[in-house]
Amino acid sequence: MTQFxxxxxxxxxxxxxxxxxxxxxxxxxxxxxxxxxxxxxxxxFDVQLEATSKSAAKDTLKAMCEKLLANTVIEDxxxxxxx
Amino acid sequence: MTQFxxxxxxxxxxxxxxxxxxxxxxxxxxxxxxxxxxxxxxxxFDVQLEATSKSAAKDTLKAMCEKLLANTVIEDxxxxxxx
Numbered sequence: 001m002t003q004f005x006x007x008x009x010x011x012x013x014x015x016x017x018x019x020x021x022x023x024x025x026x027x028x029x030x031x032x033x034x035x036x037x038x039x040x041x042x043x044x045f046d047v048q049l050e051a052t053s054k055s056a057a058k059d060t061l062k063a064m065c066e067k068l069l070a071n072t073v074i075e076d077x078x079x080x081x082x083x
Numbered sequence: 084m085t086q087f088x089x090x091x092x093x094x095x096x097x098x099x100x101x102x103x104x105x106x107x108x109x110x111x112x113x114x115x116x117x118x119x120x121x122x123x124x125x126x127x128f129d130v131q132l133e134a135t136s137k138s139a140a141k142d143t144l145k146a147m148c149e150k151l152l153a154n155t156v157i158e159d160x161x162x163x164x165x166x
Contacts, residue, residue, distance in 0.1 A: 003117065009127060024128070024151070031150055035133035035141065036084065042127040044092060045107070050118035060116065067114055068107070 001050040004057040005083040010070045011042035045069060054081060084133040086142040088166040093153045094125035126150060137164060 014020050021040040027035055047064075052059035058079055065077040095101050096102040104123040111119055130147075134140035141162055 003120065011127070012130070021128075027151055030149055033147060035143075037086065037131035038129075038134065039131075040129045042129065044094070044125040044127045045104075045119075046094070046123045046125065048120035048122075050120065060118075064084055064116060068110055 001052060003048065004054070004081055005047065006057065006061050006082045007049045007082050008045040008047060008065060008069060008077060009042060010045070010065070010075050010077045012040060013074055013076050017018055017072045040043070044071075047075055057081060084137060084146045086124075086131065087164055089130045089132065089139070089140065090163045090165055091144055091146050091148060091152060091160060092125060092129040092163070093121060093128070093148070093158050095148055096157055096159050099157045118140060140164060 018040045021038070025036055025039045028039070045059065047061065049057060049060065051060055058081065061079040062077075066072060066081065071076040086113040101123045105119070107123045107124065108119055111122070126157065130144065132140060132143065134143055140166065145160075149155060153160040
């Protein structure tokens with residue numbers, strides 16, 4: 001078993017309303033920041049896991065996203081091994 | 084003014100307890116996933132903004148992090164221009 005470091009990014013799908021992002025945009029405007037066209041907020045998970053191979057690690061991470069980390073109705077995920 | 088796409092990542096500093104990450108770890112174990120050494124959750128902001136130059140865009144994004152997006156007492160941030 002090898003130890004892998006992975007980064008899982010979960011973002012709202014294109015077209016899904018992001019009220020949190022809109023609120024941040026409003027706050028930044030209120031703070032005087034100009035020129036912001038849009039802000040969308042997502043989640044990132046830094047995962048350390050053991051697996052037999054890179055592809056096994058990716059498969060496990062994708063299964064984690066499907067089952068728990070992402071709501072695939074409104075969110076997209078991407079999995080990236082960093083070490 | 085040029086339009087820039089940026090990705091801002093905000094993570095808890097090393098050593099800061101991450102109860103949300105621990106809860107996710109527990110849930111994944113309960114779902115039958117094995118070999119997870121640790122999970123830490125962070126935030127990602129996809130920002131579209133206008134600025135006069137790359138360095139001006141980066142400076143604006145760093146200021147946004149310092150003022151609103153990150154709690155610099157417990158969180159680190161990184162800013163990356165993607166286009």
